[in-house]
Amino acid sequence: MNNWGISRRILTLAITPTVLVTVLLGAFFINSHINNNKESLQARGKTIATHLALASEYGLITLDDKTLLEMAQAARDNDKDLISVAIYDQNNRIVASVGSSEYLQSMSLDNPFSLTQLGASNNLLRYARVKDHQHGQLFYAPIISKFPEEHESWQNISNHKTQILGYVSVLMTDEFSAVSRYKTIFTTFIIAMIGLLIGGFLARRMSTSVTVPIMKMAEGVNKIKDGNLHTRIQSEASAELQTLQTGINLMAENLEHSQEEMQVAVEQATEDLRETLETLEVNNLELDIARRQALEASRIKTEFLANMSHEIRTPMNGVIGFTDLLLKTELNNKQKDFLFDIKRSASSLLSIIDDILDYSKIEAGKMSLERYPFDLRECVDDVFRILGPNANKKGLELVPLIYSDVPKALLGDPLRIKQIITNLVNNAIKFTKSGSVELYAEVESENKQGLKLKIQVKDSGIGLSQQQQQNLFKAFSQADATTKREFGGTGLGLVISKSLVERMGGTIGIKSEVGEGSTFWFTLQCEQAESTPEDGISSEFLSRKSVLVFDPHHATRLAMTQMLEDWQMQVSSFDKIEDLITEIDLYTQSGKSIELIIIGGQRFRRRQQQLEYICNIADSQLNCPVISYSMASESDYLEQLQKLGVSRAMTKPVTHRSLYNALIELLRSSSAELPETEESKTIDASQLQNSYVLAVDDNPANLRLVSTLLEDLGINVDTAESGMQAVSLSKDKVYDAILMDIQMPEMDGLEATRTIRANRTNIKTPIIALTAHAMANEREQLLEAGMDDYMTKPVSEQDLVNMLVKWTLATNDLDPAPQKSQKNQQKEQSLDWELSLKLANNNSQLAKDMLQMLVETNQETSQSIHAAYQAQDFEQLLYHVHKLHGASCYVGTPKLKHLSYQYETKLKKQQYNQLETLHVDLLEELDIINEQSADYLAPKSNENADS
Numbered sequence: 001m002n003n004w005g006i007s008r009r010i011l012t013l014a015i016t017p018t019v020l021v022t023v024l025l026g027a028f029f030i031n032s033h034i035n036n037n038k039e040s041l042q043a044r045g046k047t048i049a050t051h052l053a054l055a056s057e058y059g060l061i062t063l064d065d066k067t068l069l070e071m072a073q074a075a076r077d078n079d080k081d082l083i084s085v086a087i088y089d090q091n092n093r094i095v096a097s098v099g100s101s102e103y104l105q106s107m108s109l110d111n112p113f114s115l116t117q118l119g120a121s122n123n124l125l126r127y128a129r130v131k132d133h134q135h136g137q138l139f140y141a142p143i144i145s146k147f148p149e150e151h152e153s154w155q156n157i158s159n160h161k162t163q164i165l166g167y168v169s170v171l172m173t174d175e176f177s178a179v180s181r182y183k184t185i186f187t188t189f190i191i192a193m194i195g196l197l198i199g200g201f202l203a204r205r206m207s208t209s210v211t212v213p214i215m216k217m218a219e220g221v222n223k224i225k226d227g228n229l230h231t232r233i234q235s236e237a238s239a240e241l242q243t244l245q246t247g248i249n250l251m252a253e254n255l256e257h258s259q260e261e262m263q264v265a266v267e268q269a270t271e272d273l274r275e276t277l278e279t280l281e282v283n284n285l286e287l288d289i290a291r292r293q294a295l296e297a298s299r300i301k302t303e304f305l306a307n308m309s310h311e312i313r314t315p316m317n318g319v320i321g322f323t324d325l326l327l328k329t330e331l332n333n334k335q336k337d338f339l340f341d342i343k344r345s346a347s348s349l350l351s352i353i354d355d356i357l358d359y360s361k362i363e364a365g366k367m368s369l370e371r372y373p374f375d376l377r378e379c380v381d382d383v384f385r386i387l388g389p390n391a392n393k394k395g396l397e398l399v400p401l402i403y404s405d406v407p408k409a410l411l412g413d414p415l416r417i418k419q420i421i422t423n424l425v426n427n428a429i430k431f432t433k434s435g436s437v438e439l440y441a442e443v444e445s446e447n448k449q450g451l452k453l454k455i456q457v458k459d460s461g462i463g464l465s466q467q468q469q470q471n472l473f474k475a476f477s478q479a480d481a482t483t484k485r486e487f488g489g490t491g492l493g494l495v496i497s498k499s500l501v502e503r504m505g506g507t508i509g510i511k512s513e514v515g516e517g518s519t520f521w522f523t524l525q526c527e528q529a530e531s532t533p534e535d536g537i538s539s540e541f542l543s544r545k546s547v548l549v550f551d552p553h554h555a556t557r558l559a560m561t562q563m564l565e566d567w568q569m570q571v572s573s574f575d576k577i578e579d580l581i582t583e584i585d586l587y588t589q590s591g592k593s594i595e596l597i598i599i600g601g602q603r604f605r606r607r608q609q610q611l612e613y614i615c616n617i618a619d620s621q622l623n624c625p626v627i628s629y630s631m632a633s634e635s636d637y638l639e640q641l642q643k644l645g646v647s648r649a650m651t652k653p654v655t656h657r658s659l660y661n662a663l664i665e666l667l668r669s670s671s672a673e674l675p676e677t678e679e680s681k682t683i684d685a686s687q688l689q690n691s692y693v694l695a696v697d698d699n700p701a702n703l704r705l706v707s708t709l710l711e712d713l714g715i716n717v718d719t720a721e722s723g724m725q726a727v728s729l730s731k732d733k734v735y736d737a738i739l740m741d742i743q744m745p746e747m748d749g750l751e752a753t754r755t756i757r758a759n760r761t762n763i764k765t766p767i768i769a770l771t772a773h774a775m776a777n778e779r780e781q782l783l784e785a786g787m788d789d790y791m792t793k794p795v796s797e798q799d800l801v802n803m804l805v806k807w808t809l810a811t812n813d814l815d816p817a818p819q820k821s822q823k824n825q826q827k828e829q830s831l832d833w834e835l836s837l838k839l840a841n842n843n844s845q846l847a848k849d850m851l852q853m854l855v856e857t858n859q860e861t862s863q864s865i866h867a868a869y870q871a872q873d874f875e876q877l878l879y880h881v882h883k884l885h886g887a888s889c890y891v892g893t894p895k896l897k898h899l900s901y902q903y904e905t906k907l908k909k910q911q912y913n914q915l916e917t918l919h920v921d922l923l924e925e926l927d928i929i930n931e932q933s934a935d936y937l938a939p940k941s942n943e944n945a946d947s
Contacts, residue, residue: 006214007207014203015196022192033184037177041081041137045172046128048075048082049141052168056087056143060095060165068096075170083135084171087143088112090164099171107138107169115142115167136173143167213237217248224248229256362499369503373529374414376441376453377402381655383421388653391429392631395602397436398429398653401559404566405443406453409529416500417524421455423493424520428459435460435517438555450527452506458519464512472510473498497522542663543568546593550580551600556652560598563656567663577610584614588621595667598627600652608644615645625666629654685801689714691808692733696726696752697741697770699883700853705839705890706739706770708846709797715804723747727755730762736808738767740787743882750785757786766807771886830925831932835892847892848937854891855933858926869919878907881922896925 004012052075059067072085076098084099086107097104109115115127131138143165213235220233229252233245323343327336380400391398421439428437437459444454464472473494501508505525512518547569551557557573564571574580580599587594597618604611611628618626625647632638632651641649648662693715697703703719710717718733720726724747726740738756742749753767769782769790782790791803833847840847861884868877885900899922906914 005211007204007211010207010210011200011203014206015200018196018199022195026188026192030181030185030188034181037180038174041172041174041177042130042139044079044081045130045137045139045170046141048079048172049139049168049170050128051075052085052087052170053141053143056168057145057165060087060089060143061145065096069098072096072098079172081136081172081174081176082170083173086169087166088169089166095166103135103171106133107171109140109167109169112142112167113164115140116144116164133171136171136175139170139172141168141170209236209238210241213241213245217241217245220248220252224252224255229259362496369416369500370413371411373409373411374417375408376406376410376417377408377656379414379418380421380439380441381657383418383425384653384655385658387422387425387429388651390426391437392652394429394432395434395631396429396432397438397553397556398425399436399438399553399555399559400653400655401439401555401562402441402656403443403562406441407443407451407528410453411527411529412504412524416504420497420500420522421457423497424457424522427493428457428461428518428520432459432461432517436553436555444523450525453524453526454521455524456519456521458517460517463514463516463518464510465514469510469512473508539567542667544570545595545667546570547572547596547598548580548583548594549573549598549600550577551575552577553600556600560600560654560659563654563659564598567660577607581610581614584617584622588617594622594624596624596627596663597622598629599646600629600654602631604628604630604641611641611646612644619645627662627666685713685805688801688804688808690716691736691804692716692718693804694718694720694726694729694735694738696720696723696739696744696749697886698722698744699741699887702741702770702886702890704853705846705850706800708840708843709800712797713801723749723752723755726752727759730756730765731759732761735762735765737804738762738765739770740767741886742769742771742782743879743886745879750781753786768803768807830893830895830928831936832892832894833936835894837892839890839892850891851933852937854887854893855930855937857887858930862923862926865919866923869915872912874907874912878904881907893925893929896922896929899925 052071055071056068058064059071068087072087076082076085084097084103084107086097086099086104087095088108089095090112092108092112094104094108115129127142129140131140144163145165216235217233217237220231223231231252232249235241235245237245323339323346327339327343331339380402384398384400388398425437425439437457440456440458442454444452446452498508501522501524506523508520508522510518510520542564547564549557549560549564549571550573551560552575554575557575561571561573572583574583577599580597584594584597597614599611599614601607615626618624626645627648627650628641628646629650629652630641638649638651647666650658650662693710695703695706695710695717696719697706698721700721703721707717707719718729718735720729723744726738727747730738740749740753744752747755749769756762756765756767766788767786769787771782771790788807789803791799831851836847836851837844840850861880864880865877865884868874868880881900881903885897885904888897888900899918903915903918903922906912906918
């Protein structure tokens with residue numbers, strides 16, 4: 001209703017009362033008419049019956065039937081509503097009647113004498129009786145021979161039945177009353193409709209007189225809005241609407257005048273602006289020339305700075321190198337001190353030059369980032385090993401705390417990450433006089449693109465004000481001049497760190513207050529690597545071994561506990577040495593065993609007796625080693641700790657690697673169990689002899705390598721070069737295991753696996769996928785297709801043994817050996833013969849055959865890849881690149897393997913716009929391999945070339 005217009009509202013307000021009044025009055029008058037007709041019919045019926053009764057007395061006494069019939073006939077003829085009349089005697093017999101026999105049969109009374117008992121008045125109408133009939137209403141009146149006197153009661157008369165001579169029965173129809181009633185309703189309806197039409201017409205006229213002027217005004221306003229300011233509204237509006245119309249016309253007139261004035265002003269302003277633009281154009285030309293000159297000067301300066309830094313660095317490396325050589329000769333103490341001063345000064349100068357060189361690279365846009373697997377813990381260890389002595393000299397606790405949610409294998413540039421951490425930790429040590437410098441690393445968030453690392457360096461140093469913080473990340477500046485003189489430095493470290501962090505997709509910031517220390521933080525956007533860097537660290541040997549740890553410093557104790565728990569060790573930590581002694585005594589009394597006790601502190605001057613007591617109990621009763629770590633690095637002090645009974649005295653900061661090596665060495669000597677490291681973890685391969693394995697791969701080189709490795713293990717091998725051939729072989733023979741390549745022509749590994757499972761012959765045979773490029777989402781597809789496990793190429797003999805033993809012998813406690821990443825150990829050479837030998841299990845002939853097969857197919861592979869790339873057929877391109885990647889995994893071609901891996905990754909992620917450089921590099925690398933392989937394949941390769 002809120003959306004109704006004025007016309008609709010006026011019509012509603014006008015018609016609604018009219019309708020209500022019409023309905024109420026019509027209902028009232030119709031009801032009154034019906035009641036009047038009904039009462040009139042009853043009054044006439046009683047009157048006719050009573051008059052006939054009075055007139056029939058004489059005829060009934062004299063038995064004049066003819067007279068009675070004439071009276072009845074006359075009564076009916078005089079009233080159209082009377083349809084039947086009957087005169088009865090006192091014995092209920094019809095004396096005279098007029099009307100249909102159908103009516104006469106239902107007009108009698110059962111007891112005529114009951115008519116005299118209805119009243120006590122001398123008015124005969126009181127005796128009349130009314131009764132409903134199916135054709136109308138019946139009226140009865142008694143025929144009495146003598147009326148009583150006024151002093152006699154009707155009750156006494158009623159006791160004498162002989163006084164009633166008979167009665168009259170009259171039937172009145174209500175059909176004519178109904179017709180009259182319908183006429184009344186129809187007439188009322190017609191009158192109401194006429195009234196409504198008149199009211200609607202008047203309401204419509206009234207609404208039109210309001211809405212039409214309003215519509216004209218709205219139309220005029222729209223024209224004015226569209227810019228037709230000469231519009232004027234003309235309508236037959238009256239009263240208030242006329243006032244509104246006049247106001248709109250005046251407004252349009254004023255707007256028209258204002259527009260004319262504004263047009264004049266705009267033309268004047270345009271002319272002024274044109275003159276100003278001409279002046280600005282001249283100035284812009286001068287500024288552009290000046291800008292180009294400034295950019296050229298900056299480029300020349302940057303290139304000069306980079307070249308000079310490089311030229312200075314070369315002789316400085318010579319100074320440091322010869323200094324190291326001199327330190328190995330026989331020198332007196334004074335000469336050694338001079339040489340150490342020279343080395344420290346040269347190293348400091350070299351560090352400054354490195355910062356200048358990095359900054360010049362960043363300014364020139366020549367800074368590039370690497371991307372390969374690394375372990376953040378190893379990066380932090382390297383930094384802390386270098387900066388640890390400086391922190392110990394100042395008595396600072398240097399604490400590395402890397403939470404367990406940080407993956408062991410990440411993809412990135414570890415060298416630049418170490419540079420950022422080094423800058424932040426070095427600054428923290430430099431500006432902290434006492435307390436601690438703590439590094440925290442955690443995963444801030446994780447999504448489909450990768451994970452975001454957050455690294456914080458917190459110190460208890462002098463702190464920074466808000467004004468000082470604003471200048472931190474500016475080149476060649478520090479907090480203020482006083483700080484610059486006291487602590488030194490170029491002021492480039494944070495600038496370089498900020499640039500590196502931003503290039504890695506992160507941000508860097510600081511939280512600090514004067515006198516309360518500072519917290520520098522930065523984030524990095526990383527991807528989790530598919531293969532773990534080979535660090536030789538395994539938690540299997542240390543798992544579930546119990547350790548007691550004491551350190552009074554909370555952060556150091558927490559970091560130590562975190563490292564031990566990462567290796568699944570059971571750790572109990574204490575902040576008071578008395579609590580540790582109490583726990584050791586409880587172990588001694590209960591006879592429980594403890595594998596290791598670790599005690600941390602600064603120099604143990606106040607706890608020397610307690611340390612000696614703990615060492616004696618550990619050696620004599622608990623039979624467990626004791627490790628201590630402190631800030632002291634003097635050999636005499638460390639020997640003194642060992643004399644007290646300490647099994648291994650370490651210097652802070654305790655790094656991940658150094659702690660692991662100490663644990664392995666000490667626990668190996670005190671336990672017959674050996675850690676399952678890469679060197680000692682072996683499995684009896686003789687259990688696999690006489691097994692039957694089906695190897696499937698469309699690459700002949702890969703298939704030959706796998707079959708050779710299996711045959712050397714005493715395994716019976718069937719080979720298939722396609723998925724269809726594998727399905728055919730598996731129909732009639734049950735295998736102990738099936739090694740299945742994924743991408744093959746005609747039928748890929750997934751479809752072949754589903755078909756083999758459907759054939760039921762090898763439904764329980766473990767099927768292991770061999771793929772050169774297992775992305776995270778592909779593992780789910782492999783398992784859904786029916787495969788039991790997967791291995792990433794290249795596959796070593798030990799990996800293959802572990803996998804086959806795991807599935808063929810159903811030993812769930814053996815896990816597949818971790819996949820090796822060659823990138824950390826190998827420089828990206830085009831052809832690495834030592835790697836080829838390693839991949840061929842030191843079989844030189846097999847290595848040559850594998851290389852020969854790769855070289856023979858390189859030209860065809862190069863043409864196929866280039867043709868698919870030119871045709872933008874990315875499906876075929878993915879097939880050929882994947883096939884090349886698989887082949888490169890079994891030959892010592894690390895650079896080709898890396899390029900094909902990147903190429904395949906971008907194809908699978910549909911990053912087609914980033915393929916151009918990779919495509920050119922890959923084709924060039926194939927040509928380089930063909931050239932370099934001649935030295936290893938001669939004369940065979942030369943003969944092939946001649947042919």
